[in-house]
Amino acid sequence: MSTRMFDLTGKSTVVTGGASGIGEAVVRRFLAAGAKVLVLDITDSGAEVESWGAAFRKTDVSDLSDLESALDHAIGLHGGLDVMVNNAGIALHRPLSEVEPERNTQMFRVNAQGVIYGMAAAAARMGAGGAIVNTASASGISGVAGLVEYGATKGAVVAATLNAAMELGPRGIRVNSVCPGLVRTPLAIRSASRLGKSGHMIAALERPAQPEEIAAVIHFLASDDASYVTGQSIAVDGGWTSGTTTKTVDAANP
Numbered sequence: 350m351s352t353r354m355f356d357l358t359g360k361s362t363v364v365t366g367g368a369s370g371i372g373e374a375v376v377r378r379f380l381a382a383g384a385k386v387l388v389l390d391i392t393d394s395g396a397e398v399e400s401w402g403a404a405f406r407k408t409d410v411s412d413l414s415d416l417e418s419a420l421d422h423a424i425g426l427h428g429g430l431d432v433m434v435n436n437a438g439i440a441l442h443r444p445l446s447e448v449e450p451e452r453n454t455q456m457f458r459v460n461a462q463g464v465i466y467g468m469a470a471a472a473a474r475m476g477a478g479g480a481i482v483n484t485a486s487a488s489g490i491s492g493v494a495g496l497v498e499y500g501a502t503k504g505a506v507v508a509a510t511l512n513a514a515m516e517l518g519p520r521g522i523r524v525n526s527v528c529p530g531l532v533r534t535p536l537a538i539r540s541a542s543r544l545g546k547s548g549h550m551i552a553a554l555e556r557p558a559q560p561e562e563i564a565a566v567i568h569f570l571a572s573d574d575a576s577y578v579t580g581q582s583i584a585v586d587g588g589w590t591s592g593t594t595t596k597t598v599d600a601a602n603p
């Protein structure tokens with residue numbers, strides 16, 4: 350094992366949803382740690398991502414065959430697949446009184462099926478020492494009014510992580526998740542304004558996270574420093590799931 354902390358030198362890594370927010374912060378950390386990075390994202394931000402030093406391929410994570418060919422592309426580019434970060438997600442939720450099937454299905458397709466497809470496609474292409482990290486949410490392990498649909502997709506990620514860890518452990522592949530609380534990204538800002546609130550309730554630290562604070566834990570879980578950690582969903586939520594507070598915060602304005 351390398352003596353450099355969280356070293357990813359020469360590792361072939363793939364980050365879904367890597368063009369923005371938490372994914373972007375992961376990509377920048379991975380590059381700084383020496384990894385080769387392929388970003389898979391549904392946006393057309395290839396030129397920007399490539400300017401950071403990563404490769405880019407437009408991919409829809411809710412389409413298994415699209416993901417499979419994207420991972421074959423990663424192997425062609427970087428000579429293998431060591432780390433898969435299933436981070437892409439959308440937040441289209443409404444309160445229960447406004448649930449609408451098409452939007453609900455789309456959110457499950459991207460947030461839950463997209464992660465399962467990402468794990469399946471990656472596991473078929475990884476060897477011993479491989480690491481998969483999924484982005485779940487604090488709303489997948491703790492309740493928040495208004496987040497029923499979104500939280501359910503993220504609870505599915507937590508359950509999928511547990512079960513995949515059991516299936517892939519004997520092959521030497523680790524599977525973990527992070528459960529972020531409120532993180533200052535475009536997704537959170539859109540979601541808060543749609544719910545008509547200035548922000549969600551958060552706990553202990555009384556502030557939203559910066560994307561880099563989530564990326565740091567994803568980086569740890571992806572690295573060999575976490576070689577005995579698998580099946581875990583780690584809350585990176587400033588204490589949101591540790592207790593309660595009456596403080597509300599604005600996702601856009603600290």
Ligand SMILES: NC(=O)c1ccc[n+]([C@@H]2O[C@H](COP(=O)([O-])OP(=O)(O)OC[C@H]3O[C@@H](n4cnc5c(N)ncnc54)[C@H](O)[C@@H]3O)[C@@H](O)[C@H]2O)c1
Pocket residue numbers: 365366367368369370371372389390391392408409410411436437438439440459463484485486487528529530531532533534535536537
């Ligand atoms: N921001 C928060 O407060 C928060 C909290 C908990 C969990 N999360 C989760 O973190 C992850 C990253 O979100 P973020 O806050 O950085 O949001 P973001 O909107 O900044 O980034 C999400 C990225 O995913 C991409 N994407 C969306 N649908 C896709 C698809 N079908 N295929 C490929 N790419 C797709 C988007 O284009 C975007 O680049 C998501 O899974 C989100 O649910 C965010």
